[in-house]
Amino acid sequence: MHPSLEELLDLRDGEGTPEAADHVRECDRCRREMERLSGISRELKMLEDSSPPRDLWPDVRESLQRSRGGLLWKRLGWGAAAVLTLAAGICAAVFFSDSDGPGVPQHTGRAELAELPHLIRESQRLEHLVGLYEEQAPFLTGREAGVILAVEDRIAVLDAAIAREQGTGSSRRELSRLWGERVRLLDTLLAVHERRSGNDGNRRFI
Amino acid sequence: MRKTFAQAPDELTLQRARKGDMKALESIYRSFDTPVFTLGLRVCGRVEEAEEVLQETFLEVGRSIGGYRGEAPLGAWIKRIATSKALMRLRKQSRERETLVGTLGERDVNSLDPPAPSAGGAARTAAKVDLERALSRLPETARAVLWLHDVEGYTHEEIAELAGKTKSFSKSQLARAHARLRTILASGEGGWCHASES
Numbered sequence: 037m038h039p040s041l042e043e044l045l046d047l048r049d050g051e052g053t054p055e056a057a058d059h060v061r062e063c064d065r066c067r068r069e070m071e072r073l074s075g076i077s078r079e080l081k082m083l084e085d086s087s088p089p090r091d092l093w094p095d096v097r098e099s100l101q102r103s104r105g106g107l108l109w110k111r112l113g114w115g116a117a118a119v120l121t122l123a124a125g126i127c128a129a130v131f132f133s134d135s136d137g138p139g140v141p142q143h144t145g146r147a148e149l150a151e152l153p154h155l156i157r158e159s160q161r162l163e164h165l166v167g168l169y170e171e172q173a174p175f176l177t178g179r180e181a182g183v184i185l186a187v188e189d190r191i192a193v194l195d196a197a198i199a200r201e202q203g204t205g206s207s208r209r210e211l212s213r214l215w216g217e218r219v220r221l222l223d224t225l226l227a228v229h230e231r232r233s234g235n236d237g238n239r240r241f242i
Numbered sequence: 243m244r245k246t247f248a249q250a251p252d253e254l255t256l257q258r259a260r261k262g263d264m265k266a267l268e269s270i271y272r273s274f275d276t277p278v279f280t281l282g283l284r285v286c287g288r289v290e291e292a293e294e295v296l297q298e299t300f301l302e303v304g305r306s307i308g309g310y311r312g313e314a315p316l317g318a319w320i321k322r323i324a325t326s327k328a329l330m331r332l333r334k335q336s337r338e339r340e341t342l343v344g345t346l347g348e349r350d351v352n353s354l355d356p357p358a359p360s361a362g363g364a365a366r367t368a369a370k371v372d373l374e375r376a377l378s379r380l381p382e383t384a385r386a387v388l389w390l391h392d393v394e395g396y397t398h399e400e401i402a403e404l405a406g407k408t409k410s411f412s413k414s415q416l417a418r419a420h421a422r423l424r425t426i427l428a429s430g431e432g433g434w435c436h437a438s439e440s
Contacts, residue, residue: 042417073420077392079373085244088279089289092297093271097264099297100304184254 038066048073152208155215162222169229187225191218245276247317247394256316259307267307271300274317278324284389285328286335287378295331299324322404325390329405332386376426380419387412388419 039047039056046052047060048070060066198214251259251270258266275296282295302323310319377385386405390396391412396404398412405412 040417041421042413045413045416045420072424076373076420076423079370080377080389080393083370083374083377085276085280086283086292087276088293088296090293092275092293092300093268096271096297096300096304097268099301100267101264103301103305 038063044070045073048077152212152215155212155219158219159215159222162219162226166222166225166229169226169233184225184228187221187228191221191225245273247274247277247321248315249273249317250315256312260310262308267300267304270303270307270316270320274320275300277317278320281321281324281389281394282328282331284377284393285325285386286331287382287385288335291328291331291335295324295328298327302327321394325394325396325404329386332382336382372427373423376423379426380422384415384419384422387415388423391416 039052039059043052043056044060044066047056060070195218198211198218251273255266255269259270278299279292279296282292282299283289286292286295299320303320306323310316314322377388380388387401390401390404391398398409398416401407401412402409
């Protein structure tokens, strides 16, 4: 008796019974049917793919952004607060350094006060350059990606520390140290991008 | 290059997507939109439904990728989400169809079926067109099981789990699909007989 279609399909998929396998070995008709079933499977896999008739990404993005709205706003709120506090700190530093008044802490000299805006500008410049590299060559090896992510994570931790220090009104010296560390990390990040793009040209702009 | 579920985005894109970076998510969407849409179309049989599957899949990807730990390749993870969404839509279609059948009768409901997906491309062979048409004429569940098992590579156990059915249900649907395909294709092979079809 011939095996059922279900039994032949099991056999095709490597799950058939020994009895069915023995039968197919002896029966030309069943063997041809097995070959036909395998052929159908192969032909199905060769059918052309269908692309979506329209770009659905904008709809997906909008829905995702809507659903994330609350969380995003919370994060933006913290970021905006950090930037405002930082700006206020810089203004105060510049004001006191110019007036040299009694409000300036004893340990903060003119050089340190002048250094902070410079470090922030340098940090912005390096961040811009890193962004350019990322746009030009977004595809990385796993190792490069690992290094870049490690540095980016440290920058993120540093950013949180900067925002925290600003909030507690800590010394300009400490802020200069943190911003200096941020510049150093961005410099490292830029060096990784330059190395992988084969560009060891002049990146010391200041 | 053909887009498949076997593609792997670079690690940085994946890390950024996990952190909610929209550009990274878009890059993943562009890599997998065609395989997800194709799966949706083959399982559900309608362009509109396949579009819904595509959208729902990437909404789920966008919301859940932060928790994706890479135990399975990203493509396999996305495929599983897409399959689940497609089967959900198929169940919804079946319920709606049952309601329609109750109201209009089977013959009228069949007349509402969309035409077979466009063959597209003059170079496609007649055999492929025939197979595509035959596929579109299969009963919904049988077609879904056939596609998921024979093309996407799911086992009967996996299909049973995804569809909330038993392994033997999946097996019998696959046999039913192949029996119907043979009839529809009417390829003149004739003469073969077997004990039972399903």
